[in-house]
Amino acid sequence: MRNWKNLIQRPLVILGIVFSLSILNCIAVVSAAEPDFSKVPKSPKPKKLTVVLYEPVEQKAAIEVSKLFEQKFGIKVEVNAIPWINLHEKIIADLTARTGTYDVIFIPGLWALEFIEADFIEPLNKYWNNPNLPKFDIEGYPQSVVNLLSKNGNIYWIPHHGTTQILFYRKDLLQAEGLRPPETYDELFKIAAKFTNNPKYPGVWGFGTTAKQGEFASSTWSTWLWSWGGDYFDENWNPIFNDATGVASLEAYAEAVNKFAPPDAPNWANEEAGAAFQQGRLAMLQMWPYLGAAMEDPTQSKVVGKVGYAPLPKKVLRFPRLGSWGGTVSKFSRYKEWAYLWVAFYNSEENTDNILVPSGVAVCRLSTAEKLKDKILWQDAVNKSFEHTKERPGIPEITPIIDVWGLAVSKVVTGQSDAKSALNEAATKIRKILDDAGYYSK
Amino acid sequence: MTKRNFTLNSIGKWTVFYIGLICAVFFFVFPIFWIVTTSLKHRVDVYTEKPVLLFSVTWQNYQRIFELHDFGRYLLNSFIVATSVTLIIMYFGALAAYALTRWRIQGYNWVSLAIISARMFPPIALLPSFFLFASRIGIVDTRRVLIFAHATYGLPFIVFMLAGFFRQIPRDLDDAALIDGCSYFQLFNWIMLPSVAPGLAATAILSFIWSWNEFLFALVLTRASSKTLPVVISEFIGFVQVDWQGLTAMATILLLPSIIITFATQKYLVRGLTAGAVKG
């Protein structure tokens, strides 16, 4: 080839080479993002792995993936689904007793520091940085969600599930009145007022949300608090949710529930609120997106095809609450590397796309979320909501604190107390909890 | 044995009587009726404003239950636990009741107080410590631990019920048997137990139904392999939705044995509670 120097000077050839190189590069990047499952741990194979999670949705996906896992690696996987209300206590009971019953544990972002500080779970970056194990690319997940369980440079989970609350609304009703979904809370109030007690729409209420005492009330009020620009604590853990902004947000929340929601909304958990919307009783609903599947299911929903999904409105900001679940490896598992393998396998792109999504898991894996934007009706709203979203602080003391918030919100919503005194009382109680736990004596 | 402490002499009084009775029956029966009918409904029909009597019946909820992963095992667990508990309570309860009524026991007061007060302790207070203990010795999630917990917790009530029965049996019977050369073991098993048969029957019914339906101990002490049906019911409460049709179907299945047993042995139940026994 005497003429090869001439050859490479031809622009087309150069272009061709560059092109092929870049394609190769892309392929390389894509396959680097996918874990290489040909690498298996060298430690002894377990007879079976045990996974614990909550609720049918996750269970379906986990069972499906486990079947594939068994085919591929020859290990049986037992999936334990525990009802959500009992999940926390059951898992803690087993971890405290160090029984090692569970190898893989699905936890929500809310329990982050509780589990990390109690040394219940393994840092996963230890495993994916291990050259003998499949590497998992955590970059494919939104930072805000991954960071919930990061501490001191260690990442403790792979969050397969991350989503924010969004607004469900009745497309047909709003269109009939010539309205768009609300961009601000003021608009929300106007639209809700229009549909409540309107003789043209009998039996319809303007707005609904879950206001049941405890976790539910606290969960939905969080969105309002943050959207008003307030927050729960400052950097020194002083409660600031009882300042003017906080009080205003709670008053608005209570007003919305009292004026625009059916009278039994103060006892609503997800099931009742969802059912109300499903049966056509609500014009708008603040709810988790995964209820969307139930809305579009003709065997149970009366509003199939009439539902629109929008991000929640903003006051100062748009700041819906983040809900997240992820897989972790128990510190007392006897087969930690294999447990990690299961978690990585569960979250592989292929499984995420083909199994998790159809089962109804609200995936937050960026690539999948992009792909689903057009296929799932509410994905767009969720993607937009990720701009500003966070979860309440995942400290170990969060559960009693949530109950204090939940009690305060419930009192205000049912008119037993005004917002200011309820929040002040809550602040005093929470201050005591944090004080006892040593947050103020650093 | 019905007596007439009050006689109703007029049609008017009988009418009032029956109206009151029917109201009471309606109040007690309606929720059960709701449970059974909901188990036969499609999900759409569950959320209706008026209780409807006509709806399209579907058996798919029951089908779903039977196809439930491991349903057979849970059913077996419930059954094994309930029958074992019943047998244990019957035998050891009678044993303890016999002991209490036939001998002067040192510290009799304390023993009685101890047994009664066991019934009073809130289970919630016991569970954390007991759970930790059970997990340390590795018997959590076995049927044994649940049988133990149920039997122990249910015994005090039964002991006092059967004590009344034993007291009614004249001591001459004991003495006659002993003099004839029976050992205590034989005396108890072959003579005493059959004598309190009605009491044992009532015991069996109450214990079985209680253990079959028990939830709190089962929730805390079982995991996947020894789970019982009441715990499975609670799992129909999802985070996002409650599977009412599935739940009520399971509740109906759970209800059937209890109904059958009670209906078949109603007479014994009353007689059992009557004959000098549980006046409480």
Add this chain to the structure above:
Amino acid sequence: MGKSTGCDVFLPTVPGALSNGNDVKQIMPTIRWPRFLSKRQQVIKRSIRSERLIPYWMLAPLLVGLAILVYFPMIGTFVLSFLRYFWNKPQQPIRWIGLNNYIDVFSDSLFWQALGNTLVFMLVSTGLSVLIGLGLAVMFDRKFPGKSVFMTLILLPMMIAPVAAALSWKFLFDGQWGAVNYFVNLMGIPNQAWLASPKLALPAIMVADIWLYAPFVFLVMFASLQALPQEPIEAARIDGGSCWQIFTRITLPLLVPNFLLIIVIRLMDTFRVFDFIYIMTNGGPGGKTETVGFLSYERTFRHFNMGQGSVIAIFILVVVLLISWYFIRILQKGLLEQVR
């Protein structure tokens, strides 16, 4: 002979009536052995000594079981109430903090609210279920067509799993789909949001509790009525007493000990009520259905605060023991009067 011990009253008896050896005094056999025993009697006497141990063996399984399940955990709980112990924070050392937990619990306004709710619940629920049970028992104390069918129907709530019952009542009380609203509508009352209303939530739970336990009260009272000895009543009737006189002077006093017993049991159980709150309202709205039993569970199993949860559990235990001790006293007095 045979000192009448306070605990005897818990051993069921047919109070004071003609009986076949049910008398309280006859529980303990007294054995006097004259010196001139026959051979047979000597044999018996020898075996009496080892016989002494037999009742203890018979009671052993029960007592050992109770020790493991109840007594030791109870002591454990008592000790725990003095510790700062969060079982979701094993990294935090368990410390003895004396009465601090007690102070924290008793200075929490939620605790007092819960206590108030519990007392109301206890009194109303027990009262109504006793009234209903008594009324039904009296009604059933006669022959009438369909009696056994009606009886089985009324006993149905006893057979259902309490979990399922609580869930059903939750749905029945739903503001939008609940059948309860349907029926009150028929009576002209508008739809209520039962479980979300500060005023109606606790009454709604009381209804569910009464529904579940009144049949048991009925059963026990009915059995007592059946066991009433006839002779005194017949005698009184012959002597010309009116129905009302017979009822109040003869029937009631004979029934009182047993009734008191079932009342005590119901009082204790309602004081500890937990399942319904857990499933139906979670303590809301605004703490209106918080009860001490639920609070104890919440503190121990949700907040993982072993110390405070144990304090409340001990508190429940003390109250329950006091109630029953009080009633034991009453029963004991009543029984002594009877025997006289």
